Amino acid sequence: MSFKKLLSGWITEDGPESDVVMSTRIRLARNIEKYVFPTSLSGEEAREVVDEVQQYAIANTSEKTDAFVPVIMENLQMVEKRVLMEKHLISPYLIQNSLYGACLLSKDETVSIMINEEDHLRIQTLQPGLQLKEALEVANEVDDWLEQNINYAFDEKRGYLTSCPTNVGTGLRASVMMHLPGLALTNQMNRILPAMNQLGFIVRGIYGEGSEALGNIFQISNQMTLGKSEDDIVFDLRGVIKQLIVQERSAREMLVKNSKVQLEDRIWRAFGTLTNSRIIKSKEAATCLSDVRLGIDLHYIPNISPKIFNELMVLIQPGMMQQYVGAPLRVEDRDIKRASLIRERFQKEKFGVQGG
Numbered sequence: 001m002s003f004k005k006l007l008s009g010w011i012t013e014d015g016p017e018s019d020v021v022m023s024t025r026i027r028l029a030r031n032i033e034k035y036v037f038p039t040s041l042s043g044e045e046a047r048e049v050v051d052e053v054q055q056y057a058i059a060n061t062s063e064k065t066d067a068f069v070p071v072i073m074e075n076l077q078m079v080e081k082r083v084l085m086e087k088h089l090i091s092p093y094l095i096q097n098s099l100y101g102a103c104l105l106s107k108d109e110t111v112s113i114m115i116n117e118e119d120h121l122r123i124q125t126l127q128p129g130l131q132l133k134e135a136l137e138v139a140n141e142v143d144d145w146l147e148q149n150i151n152y153a154f155d156e157k158r159g160y161l162t163s164c165p166t167n168v169g170t171g172l173r174a175s176v177m178m179h180l181p182g183l184a185l186t187n188q189m190n191r192i193l194p195a196m197n198q199l200g201f202i203v204r205g206i207y208g209e210g211s212e213a214l215g216n217i218f219q220i221s222n223q224m225t226l227g228k229s230e231d232d233i234v235f236d237l238r239g240v241i242k243q244l245i246v247q248e249r250s251a252r253e254m255l256v257k258n259s260k261v262q263l264e265d266r267i268w269r270a271f272g273t274l275t276n277s278r279i280i281k282s283k284e285a286a287t288c289l290s291d292v293r294l295g296i297d298l299h300y301i302p303n304i305s306p307k308i309f310n311e312l313m314v315l316i317q318p319g320m321m322q323q324y325v326g327a328p329l330r331v332e333d334r335d336i337k338r339a340s341l342i343r344e345r346f347q348k349e350k351f352g353v354q355g356g
Contacts (some may be wrong), residue, residue, distance in 0.1 A: 006324060008087050008109035008126070011310050015129015019297045020245045022177040022217065022310055023128055025088070026135040026234075028143050029162045029171035030121040031153040037163040038099065038116045046100035050115050056149050057104050057113070068104035068113070079328070082319025088126060093117055111142060118163050119171075121146065130241060132174055132234045140230075159226065169226030174234055176241050179309070181216040181294045182251030183244075189218075192244075200224060201240055215286035215313055220244070256298065267295035275346050280339040285316050304349050312345055 010023050031037060032052075035045055050072070057068045073081060073094065084090045084103070089112045094101045104113040114122035123146070125138040153161040160171040167173070183189050196203050200223045205213040220241065222233050255263050270291035273280070280288075293309035295301040314320060316338050322329050329337060 006083075006320060007311060007314060008089065010110050010126040010128050011087070011314055012307060013128045014307070015127060015131055017130040017245055018128065018306065020178055020180070020248050021130040021241065022179055023088075023126055024131045024135045025127075025173075025175045025177070026125050026132070026139040027173040027175075028121075028123040028139050029119045029160065029164075029167045029173070030123065030143070030146070031161060031163070032120045033151040033153045035120060038118065038120060039163060041099060041116070043100060046116050049120050050100060050102045053113070053115050053121065053146075053150070054102065054104065056146070060145070060149070068106055068111075071103050071105060073098065073101040073103075079319050079322045082317070083323045086314060086317040086319050089124075090114055091117060091122070111138065113142070113146075119167070121150075130176060130238070130245075132176070132238050132241075136172075136174070136230060136234055166223070167225050169224075170228065170230050170233065172225050172230050172233055173221055174237050175219050175221035176237065177217060177219050178241070178244060178248070179216060179290065179293060180218055180244070180248050181290050182248045182255060184213075184216045185255060186251045188247070188251060192247075196220065196240070197223075199240065201237065214283065215290040215309075217286075217290075217313065252294070252298065263298075264295075264300060267291050267298075267300055271295065271301060274342050277339040277342070279335045280342070281335055282316055282318070282338065285338055285342060286313065289313060289316075304346075308345060308349055312342060315341060315345070 015021070015023070032049060035041065035049055038046065038049075041049070054070045058070070071084070081090070081095045085092055085095060087109065089105060089109055090103050091114065094103070094114050094117045098116050100116055102115040104115070106112070110126050112124045114124065123139055123142050125135045125142070127135045127138075155161055159169040162168050162171055180189065183192065193203050202221050202223050204219045204221070205217070220237070222237055225233065228236075270288035273288050274285070274292060289309050289312055292301060293306060296304055296306045296309070315324065318329075318334055321334055321337055321341060324341065325337060
């Protein structure tokens, strides 16, 4: 299987501010009025929710809502579930805690509708780069399409009702995935994180709540959804992201000015590790990929597409590697295969075969 066939459109395409912003996600939490929240659903009711949403989606495709592919969690192997999570198409919660969970995926995998997660429906759109407004428009189109046939749990005062109080109101969680090596290497993230919290934003790792910021990748999202309109939430988040982009670029300039030789040494050592290692663990690979991406953005490393960072950060994850190989891998075998996969991807870049 080629690299490209494994990857979603939001990973392989370019977007605005892509030297710092990897992707934008909009997620809408919705519940169906006639059912209790998923945490209290019986098995029969949970299946009814899946059937109802799936049947409507299959019977009512349109130009704006391209045909969705239904995916039932209990029919998948664990590695297949991990692949969906590692591509950010479903949440860890849908794998670990959901009773009879499912999702509907658009063909290019930029839209996913999770069913029976914390809420009956989690409508999610992913776009490359900084595209909050565009992602919100797509999410709202899907939301309106579903609402033609599904009565949502809604209160005139409180807005959309959700299982978690922090999502009540708009039900909107907007998040931006950013690569911030400059701020991390200049030790500014420790100052920025508390400031983000005070402003009403959450900073998380690569896979959201409870995950590590591997490869200097951070997710910034709104904290509350009540009391603000969708447009206001997106506007405020965009303002904060724009400031972070300026600070990140400034931090990179500072590194070049004050520590040029040390920075070049770090970048080229990382490049050498990635292109020559025969065994490499995921954490080391992520750190080296972050350094190499910084080197590409600063024009230290020529003739290599910056997309290689986005692609490999997904491809080196355990589920993706096993999907690529087509067989289960022990931990030690994964470290060997990870190194081989990275070398192969850089070789394809060298000979102009991007994405495989």
